Structure formats: structure tokens, C-alpha cells
Amino acid sequence: MSKRTVITAEPCGFCSGVRNALALINEVLQTEKNVYILKGLIHNTGVTADLKKRGCIFVENVEDIPEGSVTIFGAHGVSLAVEQGAAARRLRVTDAACPLVKQLHKAAGALTPDRELVLFGHRGHPETEGVLGHSGTEKIFVVESADDVDSLPELKAPVLLVQTTLSHIEAEKVKSSLKKRFPAADISVSVCQASLLRQRAVERLAPECDLFVVAGSSCSSNANRLRETAERCGVRSVLIDDPAEVTAELLSGVRTIGLSAAASTPESQIETLRARLCSEEF
Numbered sequence: 001m002s003k004r005t006v007i008t009a010e011p012c013g014f015c016s017g018v019r020n021a022l023a024l025i026n027e028v029l030q031t032e033k034n035v036y037i038l039k040g041l042i043h044n045t046g047v048t049a050d051l052k053k054r055g056c057i058f059v060e061n062v063e064d065i066p067e068g069s070v071t072i073f074g075a076h077g078v079s080l081a082v083e084q085g086a087a088a089r090r091l092r093v094t095d096a097a098c099p100l101v102k103q104l105h106k107a108a109g110a111l112t113p114d115r116e117l118v119l120f121g122h123r124g125h126p127e128t129e130g131v132l133g134h135s136g137t138e139k140i141f142v143v144e145s146a147d148d149v150d151s152l153p154e155l156k157a158p159v160l161l162v163q164t165t166l167s168h169i170e171a172e173k174v175k176s177s178l179k180k181r182f183p184a185a186d187i188s189v190s191v192c193q194a195s196l197l198r199q200r201a202v203e204r205l206a207p208e209c210d211l212f213v214v215a216g217s218s219c220s221s222n223a224n225r226l227r228e229t230a231e232r233c234g235v236r237s238v239l240i241d242d243p244a245e246v247t248a249e250l251l252s253g254v255r256t257i258g259l260s261a262a263a264s265t266p267e268s269q270i271e272t273l274r275a276r277l278c279s280e281e282f
């Protein structure tokens with residue numbers, strides 16, 4: 001019997017958006033070769049490596065894709081300019097953007113030029129760029145924290161949109177700061193349900209644990225948020241992409257480990273990590 005108990009947070013791992021994106025790419029790969037993936041499919045290094053092995057070509061710019069090629073837009077979505085660029089190059093596109101991200105595109109696109117958009121999101125993240133790239137207004141302000149709300153100029157009635165994978169606690173802070181500063185602000189949205197449920201599961205479990213481990217890649221926003229969620233509960237927490245990163249030093253003196261996984265982490269990776277955390281080797 002293992003010296004340690006590993007308790008898995010429920011839910012964790014794949015969300016519906018990721019499952020949908022993987023189902024679409026698998027379908028495309030049944031009949032096509034030389035498939036171009038624009039701006040990544042999902043943020044998991046193992047999945048990306050596997051897709052490369054299966055012949056997928058990852059590019060960051062639509063101009064890097066030869067005219068007429070089979071192309072997948074990733075789960076984080078793309079901007080209107082990218083969609084138009086793809087149409088101009090007659091790319092044969094499968095759009096694997098999560099329907100919830102598409103809802104954000106629609107909400108941003110519905111804003112008339114006189115409205116103000118405040119996006120709580122990480123600058124440079126593909127989802128943020130995609131949402132901003134659909135905005136119907138040029139009065140755009142990106143905030144990365146509640147503190148950033150203080151630095152905004154005077155606004156009349158800003159509409160808040162939220163990157164789907166951020167911390168629900170931070171999103172609430174941004175909402176209340178925005179409402180306090182601009183009482184007419186529309187703050188009706190928050191993170192997606194999958195992110196919310198995964199973070200709440202970590203909040204429930206973390207106080208019982210000596211160590212919290214999140215399976216996921218460092219490029220994954222929601223993986224980082226899960227690790228931070230456990231840390232906020234006062235528990236030492238680590239993000240592990242490769243189960244080989246588990247060492248005796250990491251587990252020294254640990255009796256109870258909480259385990260969660262990003263929405264982009266495959267079940268096989270979670271299982272391998274769980275087995276290693278339980279291993280008698282350490």
C-alpha cells in the first residue's frame with residue numbers, strides 16, 4: 001500500500017470544448033494529409049507533439065498557410081481578420097473554436113462603435129486576441145486584474161467580457177471594481193462553467209492536502225489558474241506537464257496529495273501522473 005493518499009478533484013480534465021476540438025481534428029485526419037493548425041489546437045504539449053507526429057503543421061499566421069490548404073482554427077478561436085485572411089486564401093477551414101468562445105466573439109461583435117468594451121483577459125493569449133478581433137467598437141480596454149480597473153479612463157457604460165479560463169475569484173473582483181467605478185457597467189458575464197467547476201473542486205479539496213498537483217502544460221491558462229487556486233487555499237502547489245517531473249524531493253513528508261488537471265489534459269496523462277504520485281519508488 002502507498003504511503004500517500006492521492007485524491008482527485010472532480011471534475012477535472014477535458015472540457016466539452018476540448019473534446020469537440022479533438023473530435024474535429026481526428027475526423028479531418030481520417031481523410032486529409034498536410035493539415036495546418038492555426039494558433040494551436042489546445043494548450044497541451046503532449047497533444048501537440050502527437051498531432052505533429054500525425055503530420056499536422058502548426059503555424060501562427062494565416063499568411064504561412066499555402067492557398068487552398070486544409071486548415072483548423074484552434075479551440076481558442078481566431079479574429080475576424082484571420083477568418084477573412086483564410087477566406088481570401090481559399091483555405092478549407094474546420095473551425096474548432098469552442099462554442100463558448102464563439103459566444104464571446106458574438107457579444108464583442110454586437111457592440112456598436114459608441115460602446116466601450118472592457119475585456120478581462122491576458123494580453124497576447126489567442127482567446128483574447130480572437131475576441132478583440134471581433135469587436136464592433138474600437139473603444140477597447142484590456143484589464144489583467146482588478147487593480148487595472150483603477151487605471152482605466154473615464155467610461156460611460158462599459159460592457160465587460162471575460163476570458164473563459166481565468167480565475168472566477170479574480171473575475172468577481174474585476175466585476176465589483178468595475179461596477180463601483182462605473183455604476184452603469186454591464187458585468188453580466190464571467191468565466192466558463194467548465195473553468196468554474198474545476199476551480200471550485202480544487203477549492204473544496206485543497207484544504208485537506210499537504211501538496212496539490214495540477215496536470216497540465218505551462219502554456220495552459222486554466223492549468224495555471226488551477227494551481228493558483230490551490231495556492232490561494234494555503235497549500236503548496238505545482239503544475240506538472242511530464243510525470244517524470246515527480247521526484248522524491250517533491251513528495252518528501254507529504255501524506256495527502258490533491259490532484260487536478262487542466263481542461264486540455266488527456267485522461268492518460270492524469271492516470272500516469274496519479275500512478276507516479278502513488279509509487280513506492282519515492
Ligand code: SF4
Nearest residue numbers: 015017098164192194
Ligand atoms: S475551458 Fe471553457 S471555453 Fe475553453 S474550451 Fe473548455 S468549455 Fe470551452
